[in-house]
Amino acid sequence: MHGEYKMPGGKLIVVDLSIVGGCLAQVQVSGDFFLEPDDALHAIDAALEGQRADADEHMLAAAVRARLAPGVMMYGISPEAIAVAVRRAIDQHAIDQGMAP
Numbered sequence: 001m002h003g004e005y006k007m008p009g010g011k012l013i014v015v016d017l018s019i020v021g022g023c024l025a026q027v028q029v030s031g032d033f034f035l036e037p038d039d040a041l042h043a044i045d046a047a048l049e050g051q052r053a054d055a056d057e058h059m060l061a062a063a064v065r066a067r068l069a070p071g072v073m074m075y076g077i078s079p080e081a082i083a084v085a086v087r088r089a090i091d092q093h094a095i096d097q098g099m100a101p
Contacts, residue, residue, distance in 0.1 A: 003089025011076030015085040019053045024086070033077035040072045044082060053090055057083040 003015045011033040018026045027048040035041055047067030051060060060083035068079075 001089040001092070003085045003087070003092060005081055005085040005088060007077060007081035010078070010081060013077055013081050013085040015048075015082070015089050017048070017086065017089055019090070022053050024048050024051045024053060027086075029082060029085075031077070034075040035077070036073040036075075040068060040074075043067045043069065043072075048082075048086060057087055060086050 001017050001019070004012060006012045011031055013029065013031040013033065016026075016028045016030075017024050027045045029041060029044050029048070044064055044067070047064045048060065051063055055063075057080065061079040064079035064082055
């Protein structure tokens with residue numbers, strides 16, 4: 001599954017993922033944003049891994065926020081914007097499969 005979101009005033013966020021057993025799997029966040037330190041991206045992927053596929057944007061953003069180390073700087077991206085991209089990937093897949101999101 002693939003979802004994209006351009007945060008207003010920010011950068012493009014791309015999320016690729018699978019759903020296994022009703023949970024997010026193989027989550028990969030990418031885009032043209034910047035993070036300091038760079039390894040914060042691994043923390044974001046790990047935060048989303050295993051989250052329920054029916055989680056709403058608020059729950060997904062909270063999971064990302066909780067996993068990030070203090071002092072991580074996000075430029076052109078936010079936990080909320082990441083959550084939007086995740087939901088878009090899931091919802092688009094549901095539409096493609098003929099199911100309502």
